[in-house]
Amino acid sequence: MSKTNCRILIVDDQEDILTAGRIFLKQHFSLVRTEIHPERLPELLKKESFDVILLDMNYTAGATSSREGLDLLQKILEIDPQAIVVMMTAYGDIDLAVQALKLGASDFVVKPWHNEKLLATLTAACKLSQSTSEVAHLRSKQQHLNEAMNQVGVELVGNSPAMQKVYQTLEKVAATDANVLILGENGTGKEVAARLLHRLSKRAREVFIPVDLGAVTETLFESELFGHVKGAFTDAKEDRIGRFEVASGGTLFLDEIGNVSLPLQAKLLTVLQNRVVTPVGSNKPKAVNVRLISATNMPLYEMVKQGKFRQDLLYRINTVEIQLPPLRERKEDIQPLAERFLAVFAKKYQKPEVHLSKVVLHKLMAYSWPGNIRELEHTMERAMIMCETGNLQPSDIYLSESASELEEVGLSKDQTLGNVEKTLVQQALLKNNGNITHASKELGITRTALYRRIEKHGL
Numbered sequence: 009m010s011k012t013n014c015r016i017l018i019v020d021d022q023e024d025i026l027t028a029g030r031i032f033l034k035q036h037f038s039l040v041r042t043e044i045h046p047e048r049l050p051e052l053l054k055k056e057s058f059d060v061i062l063l064d065m066n067y068t069a070g071a072t073s074s075r076e077g078l079d080l081l082q083k084i085l086e087i088d089p090q091a092i093v094v095m096m097t098a099y100g101d102i103d104l105a106v107q108a109l110k111l112g113a114s115d116f117v118v119k120p121w122h123n124e125k126l127l128a129t130l131t132a133a134c135k136l137s138q139s140t141s142e143v144a145h146l147r148s149k150q151q152h153l154n155e156a157m158n159q160v161g162v163e164l165v166g167n168s169p170a171m172q173k174v175y176q177t178l179e180k181v182a183a184t185d186a187n188v189l190i191l192g193e194n195g196t197g198k199e200v201a202a203r204l205l206h207r208l209s210k211r212a213r214e215v216f217i218p219v220d221l222g223a224v225t226e227t228l229f230e231s232e233l234f235g236h237v238k239g240a241f242t243d244a245k246e247d248r249i250g251r252f253e254v255a256s257g258g259t260l261f262l263d264e265i266g267n268v269s270l271p272l273q274a275k276l277l278t279v280l281q282n283r284v285v286t287p288v289g290s291n292k293p294k295a296v297n298v299r300l301i302s303a304t305n306m307p308l309y310e311m312v313k314q315g316k317f318r319q320d321l322l323y324r325i326n327t328v329e330i331q332l333p334p335l336r337e338r339k340e341d342i343q344p345l346a347e348r349f350l351a352v353f354a355k356k357y358q359k360p361e362v363h364l365s366k367v368v369l370h371k372l373m374a375y376s377w378p379g380n381i382r383e384l385e386h387t388m389e390r391a392m393i394m395c396e397t398g399n400l401q402p403s404d405i406y407l408s409e410s411a412s413e414l415e416e417v418g419l420s421k422d423q424t425l426g427n428v429e430k431t432l433v434q435q436a437l438l439k440n441n442g443n444i445t446h447a448s449k450e451l452g453i454t455r456t457a458l459y460r461r462i463e464k465h466g467l
């Protein structure tokens with residue numbers, strides 16, 4: 009007969025009980041220890057761990073208060089709150105057994121015990137102990153995974169005044185559970201900001217669950233967000249929890265919220281108001297506790313006026329609003345971002361680190377970046393791949409707008425002769441991708457004269 013892998017400790021001050029218990033239980037469980045001195049229990053538990061403790065309630069011969077047993081139970085649970093303790097009570101002590109259960113005991117057996125009953129109770133207690141430690145193990149694994157995942161993409165580069173305002177708001181709102189709406193054009197870093205907010209919040213050890221609502225089909229919306237029960241529809245082969253439940257305790261990031269249709273907006277609103285979800289095919293609502301962050305690049309206020317977005321839903325999601333400015337409105341962030349991306353891609357493609365020269369920087373600064381930081385990131389990745397010399401050339405920077413459409417750098421603002429000359433030289437260099445011969449030809453000056461001007465204007 010194979011033994012159950014379970015370590016059992018029997019505590020009693022009567023030698024005959026300990027002996028009878030040991031002889032019987034050793035046939036069924038991998039380890040059985042006994043302790044006749046209950047006062048030594050705390051010391052013993054610090055040294056050794058047991059899956060189940062079988063604890064007597066009455067210690068002093070003839071005592072009826074059983075206070076000692078309850079005190080010992082409390083001590084055990086102080087040392088190990090997860091301990092599985094089965095109490096042994098005398099016949100007629102049911103009230104005391106109930107008290108013990110309320111204090112945290114897992115079960116009780118009546119003395120003198122029936123062997124089958126004792127065996128069944130302890131087998132169940134061993135299973136409970138195993139599941140409790142599995143849950144604890146999974147929980148700590150989950151926490152490690154969350155922490156590792158929460159590290160991904162949470163650094164917001166850029167210190168422009170516009171971004172400083174964003175950081176200040178993120179820090180203020182992180183301490184609260186307020187619903188946050190992040191607005192901004194494509195690629196401005198809305199998801200990175202949402203991840204950073206989660207990491208700064210008190211939910212940082214829990215999950216961050218992003219949902220791209222633009223990619224969720226109308227028919228799967230409810231099942232995806234609220235879950236479904238087996239048989240709710242043809243493909244529902246088993247119960248599945250939705251993103252709200254997965255995110256419970258943590259943060260739910262609803263990206264592209266402006267893409268949700270009006271009927272589904274109503275369903276979303278009901279969930280946010282009542283803080284419960286009802287899986288598709290079920291009639292049992294489940295409570296959820298999420299911090300909600302929503303994001304969109306769509307003009308939600310305009311959409312409310314046009315009847316395309318529910319005003320009550322907007323008010324529900326925008327307790328605090330964060331506007332991420334487009335890159336063209338925070339040009340001072342271009343250099344640090346470009347340098348960061350170059351460093352990242354140098355590592356990725358195992359190339360030496362590349363220096364960002366002034367002429368390349370000018371090309372980057374003159375562009376309007378309609379795709380914002382995502383476009384800058386892709387541009388720098390491509391440049392790193394194309395760059396052969398370790399010295400990035402303007403020709404390595406491929407931009408979707410043609411050079412003639414580049415902004416006229418500063419021409420209208422300060423038209424001193426020096427500035428006009430500097431601008432013309434810059435533009436000629438940009439247009440010719442830094443090629444001195446071609447740029448000097450276009451400007452109608454010699455190469456030496458162009459070099460002199462480059463030096464003079466610090467280009």
Ligand SMILES: Nc1ncnc2c1ncn2[C@@H]1O[C@H](COP(=O)(O)OP(=O)(O)OP(=O)(O)O)[C@@H](O)[C@H]1O
Pocket residue numbers: 161163164165166192193194195196197198199200201263305345381382385
């Ligand atoms: N401030 C920043 N610092 C560093 N990287 C950033 C920053 N902002 C954005 N990025 C990077 O730019 C890319 C786009 O960012 P993100 O996905 O957060 O933008 P988004 O506004 O959510 O885009 P979309 O509207 O298309 O969903 C990502 O690769 C991200 O890592």
